[in-house]
Amino acid sequence: MTRALAADGGGVPAGIIAAMSAVTGTTREVALNGAIARLKPYAFTQLRARQDELAAQGIRVINLGVGDPEDDTPEFIRDALVAAIKPSSRYPTAAGIAPLREAIATWIGRRFGVTADPDRHVLPANGAKEALYNLTALVLDAPGTPGRRDLVAVPELAYQVYGDAALLHHAEVFAVPLGRDWLPDLDAITPEVGRRLAILWLNSPHNPTGSVAPRDHYRRALDLADRHGFLVASDEAYSELWYDAPPPGILEACDAADFTGAIAINTLSKRSNMTGYRSGFIAGDARVIAAMRNVRPRIGVATPEFVQRAAIAAWGDEAHVEAQRARYATRRDLFLGLCARKGLEVEASQGAFYLWIRVPADVPGRDAATFAARLLDHGLVVLPGSFMGPRGGGHVRVAFVPSLETCKDAVAILDRIL
Ligand SMILES: Cc1ncc(COP(=O)(O)O)c(C=O)c1O
Structure with missing residues (x-):
């Protein structure tokens, strides 16, 4: 058995160093990501x-x-979860089971009238939050990389995680002003900003204001993205909670092959009262989805299969x-x-x-x-x-x-x- 040696412990075993510092009161501080303080x-x-x-x-x-949400998760969804619990437990795959990707692609087709390929355009996620955090990691290059895009655009009032994810990956947050209608004023994305932008975050229906973006808003954002080469990521966590008409989503506004430049994130948390299940998806740009499929197995965020089975039941029902x-x-x-x-x-x-x-x-x-x-x-x-x-x-x-x-x-x- 090898004994761990303290880095500068002069050959003294780490355990003894620890015991010595307990006596002398010295502590060794670990270097943290400086962004945490921000x-x-x-x-x-x-x-x-x-x-x-x-x-x-x-x-x-x-x-x-x-x-x-405080209301119950519908019983048939809970039943689907319980029925899927097996005597033995194996690692789930990060790409998710094929029937779940198919159920999500079918829902996207039914809801937004677009065709998503379950294997190339869709990945399950442990809720919207996980997807949006990990998406940020995929598109931000290391500081110092030539040509690196160092800005993430976030509505000036927004769910906190878009900005936090940017900071933790050493990008700067560009706060997009909200107009009188409480929608992001896309005129703020000038060529100078656009050139430096990695992601533009949209969120409709919007937390906290409940504003709803028309289809044209997505079109304008995607045109800007086309011109400047950034990604438009649309957090649609509340898309199913509407009162007059179903809000549009980014995928229906995107006419690029393979949804290039557009990502939609959605979740069962609000739609189906399933915040505790941690189940959602990321869909759109085939290159981004391929990168996510490559990276997710490495970060331990695969959704448990019984949760995936419950999610299939949930996406398949509108009643x-x-x-x-x-x-x-x-x-x-x-x-x-x-x-x-x-x-x-x-x-x-x-x-x-x-x-x-x-x-x-x-x-x-x-x-x-x-x-x-x-x-x-x-x-x-x-x-x-x-x-x-x-x-x-x-x-x-x-x-x-x-x-x-x-x-x-x-x-x-x-x-x-x-
Ligand atoms: C705008 C927005 N996006 C995402 C989430 C998180 O969703 P999930 O539970 O799927 O992680 C929330 C939660 O309140 C939210 O308000």
Whole structure:
């Protein structure tokens, strides 16, 4: 057996060095990725801490802050998972089982009217978050590489992980301003920016504002990508939560062979109340999918096969999604009614399970954190828009994910205190 020696331990075994430093109090610091210090605190962690404080004081807390569906996963999906658990357990493959890739390609065809090849255009992922983080790693070259693209464009208000993934891979975040309609202003992608851009992130329906991009928005983004050679990655995690008409997706706007330049990411988390299953997909540009297929087996993120079997059941059924949409529509109407009664301005909010509400004028500075703190005193957790970026400072995000009964209780409290 070889004994581990400390790097500069002068031949003294590492265990003895450790024992010596325990006596002398010296510590050896490991060098960390410097980008870690640049990460902003995770908004949801902050929310949870405040919620725990209130609960400890015995105050009933209604959480309208976190976008984690509270309704049950449909029974037939749970059954599919249980039926797929085998006495023996083997490593799953990162490419996923063929029936899942086929189920996803079929769903894409049904939903967006485009033909995706299950082997070349589709890969399962452990949820949207994993896919978008690992996609970032695929397209960012090492710092110092000649011609390296060093920018990742992210809407100025956005799900935090696009920016965090960029920073952790030593890219800079280019914040794309949001226009009056709360959609990214694509005019900000000037030739100077476009030349340096590795990825442009789009997200519709948008977290946190619920804005929905028209098909033409994707077209414009793809034209820019064509001109400058970057990738447009579209996070469509909320594509199935709509109230008037199904939102368009990037794949239907892409007319390039093999979806060149376009990536769509989707998930069962919101569509099928399956956040705990960690199941989604990445689809589009065949070269990017091939690179992902090459890399994923190396990073230990293959989806367990029983989860894949549950995912096949989920992608194959629309009835449960319609029922869930109807539930959200009822809760949304409840909050919209309250906003109308109280004169609260609701902006964007066409999709997802969010309402983007302007802070009322009687709150000093129309400050989102102040307003959220006031609601929290009454046990209501909402997300101050400022947690997601300065542009959100005058708005709060209400996630109508709790049950109808709980939403009614929340509305009763708001009716009383506003
Ligand atoms: C815009 C957006 N993308 C992705 C995710 C994560 O999705 P998943 O659960 O599939 O990782 C979330 C979660 O809230 C989100 O808001």
